[in-house]
Amino acid sequence: MASENAAIEPEISVQANNPEFYEDSSAEQLITKKDLNKMVWRSLLLQASFNYERMQAAGWLYSILPGLKKVHKNKHDLSESMKSHMEFFNTHPFLVNIIMGIVLAMEERKQNRNTIRAIRVAMMGPLGGIGDALFWLTLLPICVGIGASLGADGNPIGALVFLIIFNVVHFGLRFGLMRYGYNAGTNAISSLKENTKKVSHAASIVGLTVVGGLIASFVQLKANLVIHAGKAEIALQEDLLDKIMPNMLPLGYTLLMYYLLKRGLSPVILILITVVIGIIGKIPFPFGTIL
Amino acid sequence: MASENAAIEPEISVQANNPEFYEDSSAEQLITKKDLNKMVWRSLLLQASFNYERMQAAGWLYSILPGLKKVHKNKHDLSESMKSHMEFFNTHPFLVNIIMGIVLAMEERKQNRNTIRAIRVAMMGPLGGIGDALFWLTLLPICVGIGASLGADGNPIGALVFLIIFNVVHFGLRFGLMRYGYNAGTNAISSLKENTKKVSHAASIVGLTVVGGLIASFVQLKANLVIHAGKAEIALQEDLLDKIMPNMLPLGYTLLMYYLLKRGLSPVILILITVVIGIIGKIPFPFGTIL
Amino acid sequence: MASENAAIEPEISVQANNPEFYEDSSAEQLITKKDLNKMVWRSLLLQASFNYERMQAAGWLYSILPGLKKVHKNKHDLSESMKSHMEFFNTHPFLVNIIMGIVLAMEERKQNRNTIRAIRVAMMGPLGGIGDALFWLTLLPICVGIGASLGADGNPIGALVFLIIFNVVHFGLRFGLMRYGYNAGTNAISSLKENTKKVSHAASIVGLTVVGGLIASFVQLKANLVIHAGKAEIALQEDLLDKIMPNMLPLGYTLLMYYLLKRGLSPVILILITVVIGIIGKIPFPFGTIL
Amino acid sequence: MDQEILLQALLIAIWAGIAGIDLFNGLLHIHRPIVTGVIVGLILGDLPTGVMTGAAIELVWAGMVPLAGAQPPNVVIGGIIGTAFAILTGQDPQVAIGVAVPFAVAVQACITLMFTAFSPVMHKADKYAEEANTKGIDRINYLGIATLFVFYFVVAFLPIYFGADAAKSVVESLPAWIIAGLGTAGGMMAAIGFAMLLKIMLKKQYIAYFIVGFILVTYLQMPIIAVALIGLAIAMYDFYKTIGGQGAAMRGARGRGI
């Protein structure tokens, strides 16, 4: 069984302490709750040095440094660990704390470095997407909506209510997930591989369901063209596109962007294209505007 | 295969006639259609002696007694059978008839007593839930709704229409399920185990889908509080809770009750708590009522 | 593995060139793109000789004849092939092109005749249903709807727009599917069996979901009866049927037709029954009309 | 007059006994307020008021059904007292409901007690089973029925014979918010029944269906029958998928084994 699984996902495999990776492979429990909390606070700077080459890598390393220092007293080990954590990293800034917890538990146990790398990589993608969907695009609009409806007549209380609701969830999650991740990592190191895959699969399901919905709610694009054919008027949006499928254009445009991204175009180019299309769409042609 | 399944569910295993359980293990077909119908009528008293220790056990035994007497001429066997049927039992009073049919077929075949017990236990839970959902909370409101709309202007015909529709389904089900259960039990004794599990699983799926919906339709709970913050007014229900999710309170309250039940509180206490909350909710505080 | 699968579906098994089926079993690539396109055009006559014994069989044979002639230079082989293609055939006239493509690729490769037959049979049913659902009952109403809304004030442009949209999809599909099928057939002969089953299963899922929806949208049947009970009036449709479930009658009538069909009644009889019911339903009885 | 009210109270009490049995046994649902309203209306000689009050009370008791043995405020007594009170005092149905609720809650408590008190009787039943004494089992169940009848008879008779006016004045002296509070509590009561169902049926792997049902009603306002059909569809999907999957597993195993 083991051999067969190894054949399928050679990159993820959990093993005991690894003399070949560590000079000092003693695996005591050193990280305290206080350390965890401190690292949650540091993780607020996860994107301090955000950049398109490594994204959050340096911020991630910064966030977990106190833990690494405690765990790896040996300088060689610390250097190895730090180097591996400078590799590309990007996930949702709230959900990062669960990955931190798990990874710290694994570092403490002096797990195989490749395993740690695998967990870190396997979790960051789906948690990034699901976090964006749930926090940036669901939690945030709900909270903003509540706040805005209270501030509609110029009352600043709305802003306060917004900040309170949002941050109660925000910090509740951060501290909770950090602890949850650390415990999960400690207790269940050996079952981590399988769970990572399943959690990541489940997160992808939720994530993509939500993204599908978000495109329909957030991307704004409507044709304004009216085609005159003899006496008849065909309103492109209402008479044609909406009859085929509402929200066709938002969906189509997103898929176009997706296609262009896959063809290697950079987001910056896509933004430019979008601005150009937007402006062209509003040019007052004799027959009306396009968008 | 057999050995492996036994390891998984040791409690359910179907075997041939069992000298170790019965003094008289002859397995002739003795129960007639007339007997089955008679037992359907008796099952109307399923809850005559309802109580919180065994719930419907004595009523269940009462209902199937004619069958048991016919099948077990031997007094020792009858006593054994009766004792086992006095164990805890509770299910939906309409759907009980299918369990009766199956169990009677098994008694007649002198099946292993443990198997009979297992079938009885495995079916009662899911059929209880699904029956409540489908008959008490779907069929009943539909029929009542039809009746009430006909009686709105004081015409008693509504009550009659209600009783007719409801009971056509009611008795149709009872007699149909009794016969169906008996035949299923007779024909397919050996495949019963597997089917029980699957039917019970399927029933649970339907049941829980419906219960989720029922909570949203039947539990009535709305906050009435309006928070005044400066000039602004925040209507707790409309401006906050409904924005997060409608029916939050009914769901939350049900889950609270569920949690308290699991913590061991008795339903009576929960009723008291509910009454107290209801009354507190309507106290006319200076800032308005809570509920 | 192979032996076991053969036991399950003996009718579908893909093998190499078959001397026992062909006198000339050379399997060169002879069919050109031009041939494929020509056969698409011929497939427009798929139903030229439609009849209730073989349905589209002769039209199907007509459509692929150019390919068969090219592939089977040997007269005996051509005759064998033609005979087998005169067997019963019926599918959706647009989707037929994908089956044509696959079958032609298999003929060219001199596949086992039974395998070709199996593929032809396995695909025609589900593709028929799904095609009817998607093209006759979804694409067509959408296009007609667009056209009709443009022609509402007597402007003939609507008809033109209708024909253009519809036929762009129509011919796009035909040529595309023909090529797709031919390539799929050529490249993946050995995996065809499994895919056929899966595609056919998937098509059935989509098809039946859509048919369920279509019954609710297209079958028109409403009771008009009002029952007078004392002073009360019970409108059969609104007060009773709609309370139980809207669209009950369309569903019920379709299932009745389905049942009668399965009992062997011919569609012609069902049409007559329907006409009779329709007319009876509109007889002006003293208590009103039934439908 | 006194004679007449005695007769009426007796007739209503008999009806209460029958309906009380029907609530748990028989289950023809002649105990629902919609039927009780007609009967009480006939007895008290004001059918239209009876029918209309019954229909109004139905609305309040929708969803308050005994689930997994949990007693909601008693629908039998609620319906009977409510209708009788509406007819006898000429009050509005809404006020009549306010009066009926405390009775219904009290009876709910009594029934719960009764179901607790009946527990020891089961040990008697065990003995009969041991002795294969089928008559004994019969008797225990008939006893249960009789107890129910007597209980409901008494509970319905007393307030109607003695109490219509008393009840009225008690109710009128109660602060309105207490009555309103009881109504609110009634609306929440169904939660307890659902919680008991959940306790029996809910396992981790069923949470998904629970969510689906909740969403369908909350956001799409689907009626329960549609929700049940969706649940059925999921169950069927799952059923055939499991069968198929097992088949595949078996075939996989069979194909390879040995």
Added chain:
Amino acid sequence: MDQEILLQALLIAIWAGIAGIDLFNGLLHIHRPIVTGVIVGLILGDLPTGVMTGAAIELVWAGMVPLAGAQPPNVVIGGIIGTAFAILTGQDPQVAIGVAVPFAVAVQACITLMFTAFSPVMHKADKYAEEANTKGIDRINYLGIATLFVFYFVVAFLPIYFGADAAKSVVESLPAWIIAGLGTAGGMMAAIGFAMLLKIMLKKQYIAYFIVGFILVTYLQMPIIAVALIGLAIAMYDFYKTIGGQGAAMRGARGRGI
């Protein structure tokens, strides 16, 4: 005048022949009333009435498409006779439809007959196949096309040339409820087509999807394209699940075997 109507009837009959072929072959859908309305309008010199009557007839024939070979009331003749009648007699589109329906039903019956009558020809085709006579196969199909053309030509020509007035008076002498009844039957006709589809496609394990589709339209008023997309999503889920499951089964087997 007579000359003119003869020419018009001939032109319409030719169009009917072409459209009749298109109903089963070619399938450009020039046979739909929305197109036929334009053509007949042009021929009879009243384009606006043609267009509008065509659009009205479209509504009636929505969903009446040949499924699995089952013939609904004939849309070609329904559309042509309906439009021509509306223009020639100046009647309202709704009345024109009432007139068109009996013709459409009669033609429906004829086509069904024709499809039965064509069955024996298949044995001829078998013989050609045996002889590898490809020309023969071609001829049989061209014969079918020709038959269709002639049939529709005649069926359209006669009532228009001779019958506009006759048809009108026949229709006016029929009780209104018979015409209404034919309309109702038309609305129910789609059920037969769906029943034929179900007969071919429905297996126990597909009932679930059928229910889902029905619910989505009945309770959520989803358009069919959305229903199709939901069906597609389920099919894809199932597809990948099956693949995954088989993979697991195989792996399980592989891991253990030998």
Added chain:
Amino acid sequence: MDQEILLQALLIAIWAGIAGIDLFNGLLHIHRPIVTGVIVGLILGDLPTGVMTGAAIELVWAGMVPLAGAQPPNVVIGGIIGTAFAILTGQDPQVAIGVAVPFAVAVQACITLMFTAFSPVMHKADKYAEEANTKGIDRINYLGIATLFVFYFVVAFLPIYFGADAAKSVVESLPAWIIAGLGTAGGMMAAIGFAMLLKIMLKKQYIAYFIVGFILVTYLQMPIIAVALIGLAIAMYDFYKTIGGQGAAMRGARGRGI
């Protein structure tokens, strides 16, 4: 007067620095226009206008959040310049938004540049990691924060101190359709973020869920939280199904093997 506007511009610039940091770090979301509107309103002494402009700007920026590192038009500068402009020039919020958009787009471009420019710094970080120099890593991150602060400070200070009137005139001289076009582009911008998410997350077997989510919002107008719950339910179904299936596969294998 000049003194006052200098002070105000400085205060606003400090706020811009803080909010700019919060957009990527801290994430208390004090950077949202709804909050910024209050602060800028306080600084400029017109709280109600600030609050209302903030709320109006919120609507425009709904859904424009940084996804997978993709920058939408900058919400910090958009909110600050928009609110300040509305208060200082007394223009309508809608016009204020028109003015804010070009700034927001420009800053979006700058931030994208900055994130590109910061890439080389990572090689420095690699060296620190090699040397196990934890202080160095700290410093790099603090440097990032400082850069962000300075950048936002400058970008907010200049147009407000020098530019309110200039901005106004520039904007007024621009053709209205360009401003409208920028708004339209803003509405489309979210597509890029979603496309980046799709690039990361979408695999063939997930297309089904994507379709479901799209349908639920498009045809049933479900809010996103309901969509997320449906997604969760599917994920849970799948999760337990996979576990069960694997179990079956294993058992199948176990039962047969050897």
